[in-house]
Amino acid sequence: MGETMALLVPEPHGDGSGPRFRTEVGGAESNVAVHLARAGRAVGWRSVLGDDVFGQHVHERLTGAGVHCLVREDRARTTGLYLKEPGPEGTRVRYWRKGSAASTLNRGDAAEVWRWHPRLVHTSGITAVLSDSAEGLVRDLFEQAPPATLRSFDVNYRPALHGADNAGLLLDLARRADVVFCGLDEAQSLWQVETLPELREVLTGENSGPDLLVVKQGARGATAVRDGRTWFQPAPRVEVVEPVGAGDAFAAGFLDRLLDGAPLPECLAEGARLAGVVLGLPGDIPPPPESPTAR
Numbered sequence: 678m679g680e681t682m683a684l685l686v687p688e689p690h691g692d693g694s695g696p697r698f699r700t701e702v703g704g705a706e707s708n709v710a711v712h713l714a715r716a717g718r719a720v721g722w723r724s725v726l727g728d729d730v731f732g733q734h735v736h737e738r739l740t741g742a743g744v745h746c747l748v749r750e751d752r753a754r755t756t757g758l759y760l761k762e763p764g765p766e767g768t769r770v771r772y773w774r775k776g777s778a779a780s781t782l783n784r785g786d787a788a789e790v791w792r793w794h795p796r797l798v799h800t801s802g803i804t805a806v807l808s809d810s811a812e813g814l815v816r817d818l819f820e821q822a823p824p825a826t827l828r829s830f831d832v833n834y835r836p837a838l839h840g841a842d843n844a845g846l847l848l849d850l851a852r853r854a855d856v857v858f859c860g861l862d863e864a865q866s867l868w869q870v871e872t873l874p875e876l877r878e879v880l881t882g883e884n885s886g887p888d889l890l891v892v893k894q895g896a897r898g899a900t901a902v903r904d905g906r907t908w909f910q911p912a913p914r915v916e917v918v919e920p921v922g923a924g925d926a927f928a929a930g931f932l933d934r935l936l937d938g939a940p941l942p943e944c945l946a947e948g949a950r951l952a953g954v955v956l957g958l959p960g961d962i963p964p965p966p967e968s969p970t971a972r
Contacts, residue, residue: 679706712929913953
């Protein structure tokens with residue numbers, strides 16, 4: 678569950694006629710949904726889109742990728758939009774999301790999701806800070822989930838979106854999930870922790886904390902922590918074209934194997950493999966393969 682926006686990507690050309698853009702889609706949760714659908718999972722994505730050409734584009738792209746779109750349409754608000762600006766020092770991203778259709782996500786959307794009896798519900802810290810009602814949605818996902826539903830949360834810290842004021846909120850939500858994905862650099866920025874043991878201690882808090890913590894450590898790799906034990910997976914060695922979307926790919930690969938009951942080293946390995954594929958691409962997801970049978 679979460680926000681997905683239309684994405685404008687500059688297209689190189691040399692005829693002097695001004696900038697041209699390719700329209701894509703981007704959203705942490707929908708990226709995970711697409712990867713899981715391509716892995717053969719039956720996947721639904723819940724959000725709100727505007728009654729506009731960008732909303733239609735998002736819906737068509739996700740449906741075409743095999744994701745079942747459980748969307749509401751808001752005729753009074755627009756679909757969020759963002760723009761990539763490639764440059765010599767990296768890619769800069771600009772967002773137009775304030776007051777978007779997705780910001781109206783609320784607890785009622787969580788109630789709709791429970792009707793589908795999902796094995797897994799996944800959301801992120803991005804969705805949680807879109808609005809007060811969206812925060813209520815994420816809280817309901819974690820507090821009202823049926824006992825058999827696995828609750829997955831990717832912190833997905835974005836300095837321009839979260840600022841310092843949301844550190845406590847993201848910590849509280851992470852403590853309520855079953856599976857938490859968090860970069861060690863994110864934890865350092867948000868909660869001033871320096872090491873993996875410190876992060877695990879912070880997430881435990883007054884509650885029991887997540888059953889499974891997956892710590893992304895950039896080019897070094899990733900570590901899974903459960904019941905005091907740790908498992909480490911080195912990052913793949915690839916030529917990086919663009920890092921955007923690799924974390925979502927990692928989460929999807931990990932969750933796919935976790936749903937099969939695979940050992941955690943296998944979950945980490947599949948997450949790393951899929952992230953490596955996306956690191957070598959200019960977009961968030963690879964081209965579609967032949968569609969496998971949903972499982």
